[in-house]
Amino acid sequence: MSLITHPQARELTKSVRATVLVFKDPRSQELLNRIERLAPSEANALIMGETGTGKELVARHVHHLSRRHQAPFVAVNCGAFPESLVESELFGHEKGSFTGATSNKVGWFEAANGGTLFLDEIGDLPLSMQVKLLRVLQEREVVRLGSRTPIPIDVRVVAATNVNLADAVVAGNFREDLFYRLHVATIRLPPLRERPGDILPLAEFFVNEHCQRLGYQRASLSAEAERKLLMHNWPGNIRELENAIHHALLVCRHQLVQPSDLQLAEMRSSSASPRLDTPVQAIGAAQEVSLEAALNALYERNLPDLYEHIEEVLFRTAYRFCHGNQLQTGRLLGISRNIVRARLEKIGEL
Missing domain, CATH: 3.40.50.300 (P-loop containing nucleotide triphosphate hydrolases)
Structure with a gap:
C-alpha cells in the first residue's frame, strides 16, 4: 500500500486540508499510476x-x-x-x-x-x-x-x-x-466515499498517529466501529475522517473505539424538493412562508445570540451550497469575498 503524508501534518490540526493519502482502493491505485505518468x-x-x-x-x-x-x-x-x-x-x-x-x-x-x-x-x-x-x-x-x-x-x-x-x-x-x-x-x-478501500487504512493510520501525539497506548477500532466508518458518506473527506478518529480517541475506553465514540455528521436536506409541476409563484410563496415559520419558531425559543446563530447558519449553508467556493458564496449573498472569508473564519469553516 502506497502512502503520502504532508511534511507539516502536525501543524495543520485545524485545517480542512488532508494530511495523508493512501492508495489501497483500486480507484486510488489508478490515480497513483496517473500521477506517476504525468x-x-x-x-x-x-x-x-x-x-x-x-x-x-x-x-x-x-x-x-x-x-x-x-x-x-x-x-x-x-x-x-x-x-x-x-x-x-x-x-x-x-x-x-x-x-x-x-x-x-x-x-x-x-x-x-x-x-x-x-x-x-x-x-x-x-x-x-x-x-x-x-x-x-x-x-x-x-x-x-x-x-x-x-x-x-x-x-x-x-x-x-x-x-x-x-x-x-x-x-x-x-x-x-x-x-x-x-x-x-x-x-x-x-471523494473518499467513492474509494471505500482507503477508509480503514486511513483510519488505522490516524489511530496510530493521534495515539502518538496524545501520548496514549496503542488503540484499535472495534468491528462495529469499522462498519460505521464504511457506511458513512464522508462529505468532509479525509480531514473529516481524521477529526472523527481524533475525537473518538479522546472519549473511548480501554483503547478500543466503539461506534458510540464516533461523531459523524449527516449532511442531509431537512426539506423535500418541490414537485416539478408546481407553479413557480406557488413555490416562492411557500418558501417565504416556510422561512417565516422557521424564524418565528426560533423567536419563540428565545435563544441567546440569536442574530449570530442565524448569520452562522446562513453563511455555512451558502458556503456548502457553493461547494466551498468563497467567490460564488459572495455572489450568492451579494457581498464581497473578503466579508465571506472573514465570516467563515469566525464560524470555524476555514
Whole structure:
C-alpha cells in the first residue's frame, strides 16, 4: 500500500486540508499510476477534487516525482488575499509602487523559480488577475507591480480547484483561454466515499498517529466501529475522517473505539424538493412562508445570540451550497469575498 503524508501534518490540526493519502482502493491505485505518468512532464497541471481530498498532497507528490524536486515547492491559496493584494503577492512589487510599499518584494512566481508553484483555489482568482496569470504562463516572465522590466521565470504551475471550472467558464467566472492553458495534465481526485478501500487504512493510520501525539497506548477500532466508518458518506473527506478518529480517541475506553465514540455528521436536506409541476409563484410563496415559520419558531425559543446563530447558519449553508467556493458564496449573498472569508473564519469553516 502506497502512502503520502504532508511534511507539516502536525501543524495543520485545524485545517480542512488532508494530511495523508493512501492508495489501497483500486480507484486510488489508478490515480497513483496517473500521477506517476504525468509528474515527470513539464506540462502545467490541474488537480480537481472536493475539499479535504488531498489536492496539495498530490501537488507535492507531482513536484517530488519531477526533475524539479530539488527546487522550491511554493503553495499559494488564491482565495487567501484581498483582491487589491493579489497582484503584488503573485508577481511582486517595487518600492513606492503603492502606499505601504516601503521596499521591493519578490512575488510567489519568483520565489518558486526553477521549481513548482501550487495555486490552490484557482477558481477564486479575480478575472483581472486571470488575464495577467495567462500572460505569465504564455510569456514565461513576470513584471512586478510598479515596474516595466520583465523578469524571466522557469516555473511549473500546478493549480487546484474544488469547483467545476468548466461550469465557471460557462457562467463567465473563469476565462476560457486560461482554463485550456491549465487543462493540459488533469488529475481528478475522487471523494473518499467513492474509494471505500482507503477508509480503514486511513483510519488505522490516524489511530496510530493521534495515539502518538496524545501520548496514549496503542488503540484499535472495534468491528462495529469499522462498519460505521464504511457506511458513512464522508462529505468532509479525509480531514473529516481524521477529526472523527481524533475525537473518538479522546472519549473511548480501554483503547478500543466503539461506534458510540464516533461523531459523524449527516449532511442531509431537512426539506423535500418541490414537485416539478408546481407553479413557480406557488413555490416562492411557500418558501417565504416556510422561512417565516422557521424564524418565528426560533423567536419563540428565545435563544441567546440569536442574530449570530442565524448569520452562522446562513453563511455555512451558502458556503456548502457553493461547494466551498468563497467567490460564488459572495455572489450568492451579494457581498464581497473578503466579508465571506472573514465570516467563515469566525464560524470555524476555514
